[in-house]
Amino acid sequence: MTLISMKGLRKDFTVRVKAGRLRREKRTVSAVDGIDLSIEQGEMVGYIGPNGAGKSTTLKMLTGVLTPSAGEVSVCGLRPVPQRTRLALRIGVVFGQRSQLWWDLPLRDSFSLLRHIYRVPPQEHAARLKRCRSLLDLDDFLDTPVRQLSLGQRMRGELTAALLHGPSVLFLDEPTIGLDVVSKQAVRSFLAELGAGGDLTLVLTTHDLADIERLCRRLVVIDHGRVVHDGTIEALHDRYGSRRRLVVDLDAPLPPGFVVPGAELLSTEADGHRAVFELTSSSAGAVVGALPALRDLSLVEPDIEDVVARLYRTV
């Protein structure tokens, strides 16, 4: 079942630019420039792109905060802007740089307030809260006012707040921004656990590609408001020809002009005692077998960050 669909979605902003001593010129900037995308129920989609690519703008149109300039958008069968308050009951949203909690109230009070706002039956609310409390370790700071929470604690609170009404779709805009390693891992494993059920649809924007590798089968890359890649991470590696690398340490220097079929010599170091190969077609074993006097080796998986950086630079 298609839960989210966008057809020719656009968002233009008007900016005024200084064009003389007093004159200012109006200029139209397309933050989102015609996006077609559809997301099925239960999919976990990573939505990435450089700063200013239009990720947050897309998310804001999907959640009904921003009115699209053109195109069609539907989420859970609803039109986000005209049916925003109805849609709000079906979706959960976390904007990493904003808070939906009540600044002056303890976390516990924010949660019980949300129960009334979303009109969730008490048993359901209690069951979900219990689950989140144990998975996200909320108990230590449940009675602390939100303004006194650390960023990591607050983010765990935000995630809980977004889930207490049992949404069908979860939109996360940079949920791990500014978090330390431990908090990041806690958030990721929590989301992975959520996704494992297969019911929840997740759309996640991030700059931390480890989030995507851990959580999302599908990766949508946008730049300048357009989709430049839509597929799996492997498909992205294939497309940009990223390959595994084999780093070998040798007892004797590599003979000059050494060639192995299916691998390409990238560089040598330490007077030929260390060599880096990129595997084009053959297995690592075939290369290792062909090497004389091998002492040590390591195999380096292609780095998603390198591929994405290449992608950002080329588009």
Next chain:
Amino acid sequence: MDGLDARVPEISPGRPFREWVTTFGALSWSGFRRFATYRQATIAGSFTNIVFGFLRCYVLLAVAAGATDAKPGGYDAEQLATYVWVGQGLLTVVALWGWTELADRIRSGDVTADLLRPVHPVIGYLAPDLGRAAHAMIFRFLPPLAVGAIFFDLYAPERWFTVPLLAVSILLAVIGSLGLRFLVNATAYWLHDARGPITLWTLSAGILAGLYFPLRFLPDWLAVTFWVATPFPGLLQTPADVLVERDPPLMQAGLVALQAVWAVVLLALAAYVQRRAEKRLVAQGG
């Protein structure tokens, strides 16, 4: 995730009104709780209101003593003293000054979070504001009134319905004030910075609401114009006049009815402006 996938009924069948009231009540309680956390600020604020209450009271009593018939604007000395102390208390209840929450949230872009809730933004601000006002009634309205009663002779209402009518009048004053504050703050959607309109509001509200002097001191034609053409007298002047029984019963009730009309108009206007703003909204700050 087990137990996390249940859907929320969109409109609860059977008792939608009761559910709505529960939601409204919970939001109001959150407003009360928020202000209850700042106890020192409450005490400091009350103290300031009381100090200025003495100043204003002595000035108005001097005016009364100097007037030819000792009843300037139709108030006697007791009524004037009551007028001052009720005004000092109501000042915070109707939040005449210093409410910039919506403008701040628009400016920072945090208003996004308000739009993501299944509650209309005007209701989302009105309900907590009533909670805030309830907190102010207890901790900001009663202390100045009590101090006033200790140091001055205050007017005791003679009609049985004056106190219930005052309660309605104060409720309508808070609603009307929220509507006005919402509108003034909402200019930030267009201007990005609502400090100008807020300053204008602060300057004009004090005069037009009758905080500095009773509007009845003005010539009749001017006072009536303010009353009918602007919502401001409904914020302070009307509740105070209701309490001191300045007018005959029918007029007393009529002024409250006028407040009700303004409250409805202002809320409708706030909802309209919000709808217009959402169409052109730019969420600030990424």
